[in-house]
Amino acid sequence: MNAARAEVCAGCDTPLSNHARLAAYPAYLFNRGLAEARAGRLARARDLFAAVVHWCPLDVEARNALALANFELGDTEEARRHWNEVVTKQPDNPFATQGLERLKAPAP
Helix, strand or coil, X not given: CCCCCCCECXXXXXXXXXXXXXXXXXXXXXXHHHHHHHCCCHHHHHHHHHHHHHXXXXXXXXXXXXXXXXXXXXXXXXXXXXXXXXXXXXXCCHHHHHHHHHHHCCCC
């Protein structure tokens, strides 16, 4: 076990500060994606959410955000694929089920 302020792992000499930064990076990308979406830069938001999903494929929140960004950009097939993936992992996920319902609705 490593001491709380250890610079390297006692067992393998891995620098721990780098590991901490790397572990926090998906949250950083997700928050950047949210900021980009709020600013109306949906393509950039989509790319950031896709990076989170690449790093953390089980992150349903990021996958829902990626699906919504794709939906808003008109890529309904990618939106469907990601929302179906969420429903596979969490059948009662309200965001994904609502998204899939939106895809069934006729276009205005």
